[in-house]
Amino acid sequence: MTGARRxxxxxxxxxxxxxxxxxxxxxxGLLGWQLLYTVDVQGATVNAARTGSRxxxxxxxxxxxxxxxxxxxxxxxxxxxxxxxxxxVKVEVPLLVTSVRTDLLTVSDSAALPATN
Numbered sequence: 537m538t539g540a541r542r543x544x545x546x547x548x549x550x551x552x553x554x555x556x557x558x559x560x561x562x563x564x565g566l567l568g569w570q571l572l573y574t575v576d577v578q579g580a581t582v583n584a585a586r587t588g589s590r591x592x593x594x595x596x597x598x599x600x601x602x603x604x605x606x607x608x609x610x611x612x613x614x615x616x617x618x619x620x621x622x623x624x625v626k627v628e629v630p631l632l633v634t635s636v637r638t639d640l641l642t643v644s645d646s647a648a649l650p651a652t653n
Contacts, residue, residue, distance in 0.1 A: 540580050543556055549585040555608065563643055565599055565630060567598075567631070569632060570631065570632050573629065573630075574643065575631070575651065577610055577627055577629045577630075577643055578643045578645075580605075580606055580627075581606070581625050581627050581643050581644065581645045582612065582647075583605055583624045584602040584603070584605040584606045584614075584616070584645075584647045585602060585623050585624065585625045585645045585646055585647035586605075586618060586649070587602055587604075587605035587624065588601045588602030588605070588618065588623035588625065588646045588647070589593050589621060589623045589647040589649040592618060592623060592649075593621060593649050593650065594610055594621075597619050598623045599616045599617075599623075599643045602616045602623055602625050603616055604624070606627065607616040608630070609630065610627045610628070610630065612632075613627060613628035614626070614628075615627075615639075620645070621648045621649065621650065622646055622648035623647055623648070624644065624645070625644060625645055625646075626642055626643075626644040627642065627643055627644070628641070628642050629641040629642065629643060
């Protein structure tokens with residue numbers, strides 16, 4: 537076999553490929569974490585709307601009850617509106633990348649439970 541070349545060593549090839557893919561893996565991890573965080577804030581928003589509506593149903597302050605039901609990390613950007621027996625809660629989801637506008641991602645929910653008088 538004259539003229540045949542021996543294959544070059546592929547030692548370290550996996551490390552080079554991993555370094556090339558690392559930014560993409562980090563991006564997907566960050567997006568996945570943000571998605572899970574958004575789902576968590578959505579669940580807290582649903583709970584706050586229901587809690588506020590229950591408070592209104594028994595004659596309490598629905599806005600205060602809904603705000604107390606929200607986790608402290610999202611209370612600052614929360615808006616609670618009470619309209620009769622219906623309580624609506626709108627929350628800005630904090631983004632993991634702080635250089636992006638926070639008003640781009642909001643979740644909201646409304647609940648209306650009948651009065652128990």
